[in-house]
Amino acid sequence: MNTFEEAKAKTTHAYNAAADLFDHPANTFWNRFGRSTVARINLLPGERVLDVCSGTGASALPAAIMVGPNGKVIAVDLADKLLAEAKIKAEAKKLTNLEFQVGDMLSLGYPDACFDAAICVFGIFFVPDMALAVKELWRQVRPGGRLAITTWGADLFEPANSLFWQSVRDERPELYKDFNPWDRISNPEGLRAMLSEAGIHDVDIVTEQSIHPLHTPEDWWVLVMGSGYRGTLDQFEPNQLQRVKQANLSQLRAKSITGIEANVIYAIANKPLA
Template sequence: MNAHEEAKAKAARAYNAAAELFDHPANSFWNRFGTATVERLNLNPGENVLDVCSGTGASALPAAQRVGPGGRVVAADLAERLLAVAQAKAQAQGLDNIEFRVGDLLQLGYADASFDAAVCVFGIFFVPDMAAAVRELWRQLRPGGRLAITTWGPNLFEPANGHFWDAVRAERPDLYKDFNPWDRISTPDGLRAMLAEGGVAQADIVAESASHPLSNPDDWWTLAMGSGYRGTLDLLDPAQLGRVKQANLSRLSSAGVDRIEANVVYAVATKP
């Protein structure tokens, strides 16, 4: 299995497992930043939008509302359980202008110039060759179309993130990560360089300092179980999992942590 196929399998496994908690109130940041990304695109009624790494629709649903019944949104993700939640939400909101596709963003196969906008929120870094992913999204945009890439900024979910990995290392040193896939693009300069490598020479890039509230330490554990951390947690045996959870919650509680960093970097580029 090559690096891309291995990354796909890991992401699908982790996010399918996390689906039951993905939309928990403790994880409201998905909708917050998905909506903010769509607002930066200034979508018009009737436009066609490709939304990849869609999750449960945090950007696809507001995009569908913006483009209206005369427009169309294709929402694609590797995790079919996340898309099932998104589809149920779309039905509840009366949105019938979204097509949901389980698929790899590098292999969706739409023709050149098929879309007015392409969106990827917190997902481009799951592709080992991020520049290739950008090239593929860019190819599918018509001239004048807009590409929106949103990624995490520095210090994601600190201080809870550091406590999490310390606890994991104590139980399973082999699972410890000192590098995240988004680290390379967590600054405007890093994101700009990656976009340029993917053929996008000009982009409006904005770094935003933000935080995410925790009403209690248990919110952190819900976030971890309902996000990409789930891929690591599912590799622990029940006793290890219990100790990692206890270590996390006790450290957050003793430090009185009631919010964590959730810095983001937004990029919007218009195709010549």
């Protein structure tokens, strides 16, 4: 299995496993930043939108509302269980202009310039060659259209994040990670350099500092179980997992942690008309 296929398989497994808690009230940041991304690209009624790494529709659903019944949003994700949840939400909102597609952003095969906008929220970093993925999205945006890439900023989920990985290392050292995929573009300079490599040089990059509340330490555990960290946690035996959980949550209680950093970076690019 090559690097891309391996990364795709791991991401698919992690997020299908996390689907049961992905939309838990403790994980409101998905919808918050999805809506914020969509608000930044000024979608118009009747426009066609490609939304990749859609999850349960955090950006696809607000995009569908903005483009209206004469518009179209195609929501793509590797995790079919997340898309199933998105479809339920779309039906509840009576949105008929959404199409859901299980797949990866590198092999969609749409023609050049067939979308007014392309959106990727918290997903571009899962592709080993991010610039290649951005080029593919950019190819499908029409001249005058927009591309929105949203990624995590520095110090994601700190201070709980470091305590979590310490608990993982104490139980299973081989599963410890001192680097996450989003670290490659977790500052404006790194994100701008990656977009430049993809051929996008005129881009508006905005950082947003944010604190995500933890009403109880258990909220943190819901977050890690309802996110990509689930891929690591599912490798533990049940008794090991329980020890990691207890060790991690006891540290949060001891330090009275009631909030974690959830900093994001938005990149919006307009495709030249000529």
